[in-house]
Amino acid sequence: MTRYERVAAVLRERIEHGLYRPGDRLPSIRAVCQEMSVGISTAQAAYRQLMDAALIESRPKSGYFVLSGGAPSVLPSVSRPAQRPLDVSQWDQVLELVATQRDDHRLLLGRGIPNLEYATLNPLSKILAGLHRRTELNGFNYDKLSGSPELRQQVAKLVVASNCLLHPDDILITTGCQEALAIALRTLTQPGDVVAVDSPSFYGTMQILKANGLKALEIPTDPQTGISLEALELALEQWPIRAIQITPTFNNPLGYTMPTARKRALVQLAQRFDVAIIEDDIYGDLAFSAPRPPTVKSFDDDGRVLMCSGFSKTLGPGLRVGWLAPGRYRDQALHMKYVSTGASATLPQLAVAEFVAKGYFDRHLRFVTRQYQRQRDVMIQWVQRYFPQSTGISYPQGGFLLWVELPAAVDCVRLNERLAAHRIHVAPGSLFSASGKFRQCLRLNYAFTLTPAIEEAVRCVGSLAGTMVEEALQPLE
C-alpha cells in the first residue's frame, strides 16, 4: 500500500463509520497534510482516489464533500390507489396550504417554493428595474398572445438540455406553469372525461381536474421508477382515458425520475392507445448532475405530448412566467390561453429572457442545485434522526421536495393540527390524492437555508409524529 493509499483508507474508514456524513465537508488538503504528516501531492492523490470511488466530490472553491452513499435504506411504498376513476376532493386542505399570506407567521415546511435569498437572483431584480426605466419598451402594452418572441427563443434553447428540439413557435408563454397545466387539460378534455395520473400527484393539477368536472384515475406509482406502465396499460384497456398527466422528472411529491427507457415506452403506449400526455416538467431544470434527464416530450414524434414548465421553481413563483409546448394542439391551446388571461404580462417575460440570454440563469441553476443537493442530504439525516423508526424517505436527484412516509398510525392532517400550536405546517399526503389517501405521508421542502430553527422544527414534527405512534400502541381504555 502506497502512502496516498494509506491516507485514503483512513479517510474512507472515517466516512464509513459516520464521522463524516453525506454532505459534510472533509478536512482541507492542508489539514490532512498536517494531521498525517504527508505532502500536498500525497493528500491530493488520496482525495482523487476517493473521488474515483464516488465516495466524495470536489466542489469548486468549497473543498471536498462526502457524497450520499445511495438511497436511504427505507423508501416510501409503491402506491396502491383505487383502480377506478374518482372525483377529486381535498380543496379545503389545498386552500389551507396555498391561501397563506406574506404575514403568515407559520413555518410552512411543505410548500413548493424555492429559496429566493440567493445572490445569483440579484441580476434579475436589476434587469427588471432597468426595464422599468426604459420606457421606450412600451412594457405596459400587450405582448404577443403566444408570448414574447425573445423569451420563446430562450426557452427553445433551454429545452435542448432535455433533448427537446422545439421551434420558438412551438411554445406558448403562460402565466405560470399552473396556467399551462390548466390550458393543456382544458384543451384535451370535456367535463366527465377520465384523466390518468401518477399517484400521489401534484394537488394543483388535481384541483384543475375538480374544477373542470374531470375524473382522476390514479395509477400505482413506484418511488424509484415512477408510474407503473403495466397498470397504466391495463387502465387504458379498461377506461376511456382522454389524457395521461404525469410529472416524470424529480416528481412532486414522490421524488422519482422515470428511467429514460420507461419515458420512451410511455410515449409508445400513448401512441398505441392514441391518447395525449401532459408532462409537468416544472422541476426538471433542477438536476443535481449534468446532463439533466430527458423529457417525455423529447420522445414525442407525433405531437401528442403537451409539456408544461416555467420559472416558478428556478427563479420565483411571484413572477408568474411559465410555458406550454402544446404539440399538435397548438391552435386549441392558443384559444384557451386567450380566454384564460389574454397575453401574459409583458415585462416579466422580457426580464426573464434577458436573464437567460446573458447567462445568469445557467449560473443560478448551477448554484442552487449544489445547494439543494447538499440540503437534501441534511434534511434526510434530520428525518432519519428525528422521525419514528421505519419512516420511509424519498431520494430525489433534483428539485427540493422530500416525500416522507410515516408509520400507518400517524395521520398527518391531525399532525398538522397539533403542529399549529408550534406555528409549523407540513403538506399532508392527502393533498396529493383524489380521495384523500396518503394521510400517513407528508411533503417537506429542503430549499430553505437549513438553520438550527428549521432543524428544531423538523425535530418537533418527528417528535409529535412519534407521540402519535405511541398513542396508537396504548391499549384502549
Next chain:
Amino acid sequence: MTRYERVAAVLRERIEHGLYRPGDRLPSIRAVCQEMSVGISTAQAAYRQLMDAALIESRPKSGYFVLSGGAPSVLPSVSRPAQRPLDVSQWDQVLELVATQRDDHRLLLGRGIPNLEYATLNPLSKILAGLHRRTELNGFNYDKLSGSPELRQQVAKLVVASNCLLHPDDILITTGCQEALAIALRTLTQPGDVVAVDSPSFYGTMQILKANGLKALEIPTDPQTGISLEALELALEQWPIRAIQITPTFNNPLGYTMPTARKRALVQLAQRFDVAIIEDDIYGDLAFSAPRPPTVKSFDDDGRVLMCSGFSKTLGPGLRVGWLAPGRYRDQALHMKYVSTGASATLPQLAVAEFVAKGYFDRHLRFVTRQYQRQRDVMIQWVQRYFPQSTGISYPQGGFLLWVELPAAVDCVRLNERLAAHRIHVAPGSLFSASGKFRQCLRLNYAFTLTPAIEEAVRCVGSLAGTMVEEALQPLE
C-alpha cells in the same frame, strides 16, 4: 342687451354656424378683447354666459372649448339579434385582431388599448423600478391567492366612486379583467348553459362562452340606453338562462351607458328570476364627467352581481392587473382563481397599489379623460367628414371606443382586406356577435394621439367604405 351679452351672442352665432365645431378651442380672452374692442371683464362675462348655457367649457390652463351639442344626429341602430341561444364562432377574426405583435406595422385603429404615452403614467414606471431594487419585499414569492392586501384595500376605496361599498375581502385580484370574466363565467355555468348578453358584446367574453361550451343569447340593445330589459324579461321567461353578462357603463363596443334607473331595474329583474349578473366595468373609471356613473353592482343587495374590472384600460393591459368582486360566489371563484393561474404576479400588484395610494391614479384619470373626451369629438368629426352619408356613430360619455354603423352595402370584413394594402386594420363588427352579425359596423379607438397620420387613415377607411357603397349601386353586368 348689455355689452357682454352682445359679445356672447356673436360667439354663439359662430358656434351655431359651425365656425367653431365641438372640441375646437375658442379665441382667447385677449383675442376677443382685441377683435371686439371690449375690456377683459366684458369678454370674461361673455364666456361665463356661454358656459352657463352649456355651449362651451373652460379647461384648466388650456382655454375655452366648444362642447358637443349632444349626440351626433345619426346614432347606430338598435340591435335585432336572433332571439335564440347560439354557439359562438368568429375565433379566427378575433385571433387576427389580438394575435398581433409588437413588430406589426399595421395601424390597428380598432384595438381596445389606451394611450400609453402620457407622462402621468411615469410614476408607475418609477415605482416598479424602485420595487425591484427593494429586495426585502420578496417580490419573487407568491402573494396571497386572493391578491395583495394593499391592492385590495385601494380597490375597495376606488369603487366607492361607483357607489359600491366593498370590503377588501370582497375582492379577488386577477391576471387582467379577462381572467375575472373567465372565472365569473366558470363559477356560474356548466357546458351547454345559456348566458344572456348585450348585443353587440365584447368578443373576449364571447370567446369565453365558446371555450366553455356555453350558448349566447343575444338581447336587443339600444345605443343610448343599453340592453332591452323588456326583451331580457321575455328571454328569462322563455330560456333557462344561467347568467346575464353585460357592460353597462361606457359599453364596449356600442358606447351607451345604461341610465341609473335601468341599472337598478336590471338587478330587480335578476332577483325576480334568481339569476346572476356578470358586470364588466373595465371602462367605468374613464368617465368624462364627475361623478362617474354607478355600477349595477352598487344596487346588488344579495350578492348576485359579479363585477369584473381592472387597470388594463386606465394604466396598461401589459400589467395584467384586474379584479373580481364575486359577491356570494366568493368560495367557488377563489377555487377557479387557484386552478386558473394560482396567485397573480406579486410586484405589479404592489406597484399599482402604491400608484393609487399616492394619488397618481386620480391625477392620471383626470388627465386621460380630458384627452379622450376631446379626441372623441375629433374622431366623430373625422368620421362625419370622411365616411359615407347616413353613417351612424355612437356618442360615449367615457372610455375611448367608437362604434360606427356604415350603410348596409359595406362589409367590414372585406373592408379590412382592402385596408391591408394600406397597413390599416379596423375591428369589424362581426367580432362582437356570436354569429357574425354587424358586418356593416366597425369599432374605432380614439385613445391615439390624433396626428395627421391617424386622420389620413380614417379618411382612407371612409373612402374605401364609400367605394363599397358605390359598387353596390352599380347595376350588375
